[in-house]
Amino acid sequence: MSKIRNAPSLAAAALAAVALLFLSQPPAHAVSPSPLRTSQNPASLCPQPQLPALLAKAAEYCRKLESAAFDFVCREEISESINPSLDAKPKTLPPLPGGSSYLGPTLIIGWTKKIKRTFVYDYQCVRAGRTMREMRTQLEENGKKKVVPNAELQTSIVVFGTTLMGPVGLFGERFQPDYDFAMAGEEKIGKTRVFVIDARPKPGGTPTRNLYGKAWIDPVTGDILKIEWSESRVGRFDVFEKRGQLYNRKPRLVISSEFSAEKNGIRFPSRLSVEEAYLKESGKAFIRSKTEVVYKDFKFFTVVYEIRD
Numbered sequence: 202m203s204k205i206r207n208a209p210s211l212a213a214a215a216l217a218a219v220a221l222l223f224l225s226q227p228p229a230h231a232v233s234p235s236p237l238r239t240s241q242n243p244a245s246l247c248p249q250p251q252l253p254a255l256l257a258k259a260a261e262y263c264r265k266l267e268s269a270a271f272d273f274v275c276r277e278e279i280s281e282s283i284n285p286s287l288d289a290k291p292k293t294l295p296p297l298p299g300g301s302s303y304l305g306p307t308l309i310i311g312w313t314k315k316i317k318r319t320f321v322y323d324y325q326c327v328r329a330g331r332t333m334r335e336m337r338t339q340l341e342e343n344g345k346k347k348v349v350p351n352a353e354l355q356t357s358i359v360v361f362g363t364t365l366m367g368p369v370g371l372f373g374e375r376f377q378p379d380y381d382f383a384m385a386g387e388e389k390i391g392k393t394r395v396f397v398i399d400a401r402p403k404p405g406g407t408p409t410r411n412l413y414g415k416a417w418i419d420p421v422t423g424d425i426l427k428i429e430w431s432e433s434r435v436g437r438f439d440v441f442e443k444r445g446q447l448y449n450r451k452p453r454l455v456i457s458s459e460f461s462a463e464k465n466g467i468r469f470p471s472r473l474s475v476e477e478a479y480l481k482e483s484g485k486a487f488i489r490s491k492t493e494v495v496y497k498d499f500k501f502f503t504v505v506y507e508i509r510d
Contacts, residue, residue, distance in 0.1 A: 255396060255398070255418060255423070256382060258418075259418055261423055263373040267373065271501070272327045272503045273504070274502075275496050276497050278497070279319065279322075279355075280319045281318045284315050285316065287447075321341035321342075322338065323338040339352035339355075342355075356492060364428075367428060381403055382398055382399065383399045384397070384399075385415060390417060396418055397415055397417055399414075414428060426460055427460065430458070444489075448487075452477070452479055453478045454475060455478070459472040
């Protein structure tokens with residue numbers, strides 16, 4: 202048995218600059234996620250017997266996502282702030298010529314200003330089979346027009362490829378045995394009542410490369426509406442580990458993605474936020490960078506999926 206849904210190609214209307222990533226702010230009819238309430242006693246609102254049914258629905262959604270083929274464009278807006286003060290290296294001056302004595306090196310700290318940058322792209326994403334292809338045209342940089350066809354992404358901290366397919370690594374049927382799941386609360390995203398599920402690798406189990414963390418799931422559809430990712434499973438985490446070694450601090454990433462854009466039963470990321478921090482032994486955090494990405498003005502040409510029994 203197979204089940205196929207096709208999305209008719211949308212007419213290429215007069216939206217000339219429509220376009221960018223597959224994580225966008227919701228269309229006019231959708232509501233951006235904004236948690237309203239968390240249960241003080243999750244068990245009272247989220248009894249554990251509901252968990253197996255919820256995981257089964259999430260697995261079914263992941264089957265659709267894994268088999269999906271799509272072609273769309275959207276607008277990608279990125280804002281980034283960086284505090285590079287820990288990157289400033291002290292410099293040592295030699296003793297002054299003719300000096301009677303040398304009392305040791307003079308340290309000069311290279312104070313650096315905080316950096317703020319913004320970028321706007323037209324983003325196209327095409328997925329056929331297991332292959333995903335993406336193209337960008339840069340439209341703006343720091344509020345000024347700057348058109349660059351086939352542009353490279355200016356910030357390396359945005360890892361959206363993992364984000365779109367990320368729910369599969371948590372709730373796909375073949376991955377669920379790697380985790381311990383627990384109800385962590387009940388909230389609302391817009392008008393939708395959702396359950397918060399905590400997913401952790403099984404103690405002593407085989408290490409997995411999959412992401413883990415918390416997910417906000419619609420109990421009716423099994424759709425994953427929001428995920429907070431674990432830091433160490435994010436791509437390129439070794440970059441932050443090396444930076445932490447230089448600072449003599451422990452790296453911590455706080456990563457959140459929202460999935461408000463929906464077409465033919467498939468959820469596309471609408472917002473991605475990343476906070477890069479480094480902790481002292483006392484726990485005090487130095488926030489080196491914050492990145493916010495919004496994906497909006499989606500234009501879907503094709504969204505198709507096939508589920509085989």
